[in-house]
Amino acid sequence: MLFPSDALTDEQRQLPFTAGVSVRFYGPKSGRLEVRTSARVGPALTANMLGADGAVDAQLQRDALGELGNVLCGNVVSAMTNGIGVFHLHPPRQLDPAQFTDLVDPNEECVDIGLDEGRAQVRLFLSSR
Amino acid sequence: MAFNVLVVDDSAVMRAMVIKTLRLSGVPVGEVFQAAHGEEGLDRLRAHWVDLVLLDLNMPQMNGEELLAEIRSNPDTASVAVIVVSTEGSEARIRRIRDLGAAFVHKPFRPEELRAVIRDLTGVSDDSFDHVPAVSDGSSDF
Numbered sequence: 414m415l416f417p418s419d420a421l422t423d424e425q426r427q428l429p430f431t432a433g434v435s436v437r438f439y440g441p442k443s444g445r446l447e448v449r450t451s452a453r454v455g456p457a458l459t460a461n462m463l464g465a466d467g468a469v470d471a472q473l474q475r476d477a478l479g480e481l482g483n484v485l486c487g488n489v490v491s492a493m494t495n496g497i498g499v500f501h502l503h504p505p506r507q508l509d510p511a512q513f514t515d516l517v518d519p520n521e522e523c524v525d526i527g528l529d530e531g532r533a534q535v536r537l538f539l540s541s542r
Numbered sequence: 543m544a545f546n547v548l549v550v551d552d553s554a555v556m557r558a559m560v561i562k563t564l565r566l567s568g569v570p571v572g573e574v575f576q577a578a579h580g581e582e583g584l585d586r587l588r589a590h591w592v593d594l595v596l597l598d599l600n601m602p603q604m605n606g607e608e609l610l611a612e613i614r615s616n617p618d619t620a621s622v623a624v625i626v627v628s629t630e631g632s633e634a635r636i637r638r639i640r641d642l643g644a645a646f647v648h649k650p651f652r653p654e655e656l657r658a659v660i661r662d663l664t665g666v667s668d669d670s671f672d673h674v675p676a677v678s679d680g681s682s683d684f
Binding site: 459462463464472473476477479480483484486487488490491492496497498499500501502504 | 552553554555556558559562600601602628629630631632633634635649650
């Protein structure tokens with residue numbers, strides 16, 4: 414199981430993100446939701462989703478992160494409009510961690526989540542149109 | 543009676559989770575077929591006898607709603623039991639799915655929820671669920 418903590422510790426704050434996924438959506442509102450994770454989160458997430466005890470390969474880790482992004486995005490966009498209107502979600506797209514910055518766009522909300530296995534970050538970007 | 547099942551989802555992890563939930567839920571499962579999108583799902587349906595389809599909505603090539611419409615429009619598959627497993631929150635879209643005779647399970651789901659929907663949809667009685675193993679230990683909520 415992955416248990417979130419109330420706030421990031423200094424140690425968690427120092428951990429670099431090593432994987433990320435983006436899910437674009439359009440409908441009553443348009444934008445994208447990104448999930449970024451530090452190194453130990455991916456294997457733990459995948460093992461948890463599969464109920465696996467041992468190591469899980471990198472492709473499954475990418476798939477699991479993509480599905481997490483998809484589930485988060487689907488639920489967040491529905492909550493934004495209380496189930497009114499139809500959203501279309503693009504398939505999850507893997508992100509290159511080398512391109513990550515700490516900058517937060519003015520049209521973006523950013524939430525950090527501390528986990529026993531490290532940290533995760535969820536970013537919601539709404540396009541202005 | 544064992545159900546031949548088709549699981550259609552572009553996520554291999556989600557397909558594995560659904561299949562694991564099915565097996566742990568005590569539903570008598572026969573053959574399990576998988577597809578990564580709607581077109582592939584149709585191919586599986588043409589090639590195999592399937593009693594129950596579990597499908598995602600947001601998929602490339604042919605989405606779940608299009609696949610469901612295809613299933614219902616073909617006399618050979620029109621009466622197949624279908625469960626849509628999706629993050630979908632649009633009331634209008636969920637209503638369209640239900641109007642096409644499919645049940646809906648929202649992601650994230652608990653194994654018990656999926657099992658209950660399968661029972662409702664297939665009409666399998668409690669007697670068919672003898673020796674049902676616990677589904678909560680070690681299984682995730684998704």
